[in-house]
Amino acid sequence: TQLLEQSPQFLSIQEGENLTVYCNSSSVFSSLQWYRQEPGEGPVLLVTVVTGGEVKKLKRLTFQFGDARKDSSLHITAAQPGDTGLYLCAGGAGGTSYGKLTFGQGTILTVHP
């Protein structure tokens, strides 16, 4: 069974601070996705990374896929209250798990004005 561990589980920061969320596994994934879920809404895809060592930027958000494709990180620069939400990482695998995503348990981020 493939597992994804996210850390930290909770993060409460002030507006303007930087933060990093980690997603780790002992398994290799073919792809890694990050979703954000706001209260009362479903998760929305932020990014997909597929190549070991890949870095993608989305405005103030920087996503990195580990060289061995077992881990990923999400870094937010100068966080804003609008970044508040649940951040989920999800790994896609081949083999018998092809087409199915394994989700982490999520990181709840609260950015205070």
Added chain:
Amino acid sequence: ETGVTQTPRHLVMGMTNKKSLKCEQHLGHNAMYWYKQSAKKPLELMFVYSLEERVENNSVPSRFSPECPNSSHLFLHLHTLQPEDSALYLCASSQDFGSYTGELFFGEGSRLTVL
């Protein structure tokens, strides 16, 4: 119309009731999913339908019964549930099933409380 619509948004039911959750997608996708989201636990994949055929049943108890009458609609029929089944049930769709890079489009979820 939004991409994926779920009804009802909130449902309270007794352990002996029968109810159904409905999901409709307006994206022309071929795959639809039911996920269960519980506090402090990862999203749990329950069922997957691809082109209206069930391709995944992730060891879900028989008190949950899915139905996919066409590629745009997905139901989850609920019967004789337990209090531990209380959770947010998320419907999702994707262009196809079988791509590990494919994006999932989620509905807003149906919050289920079992008394």
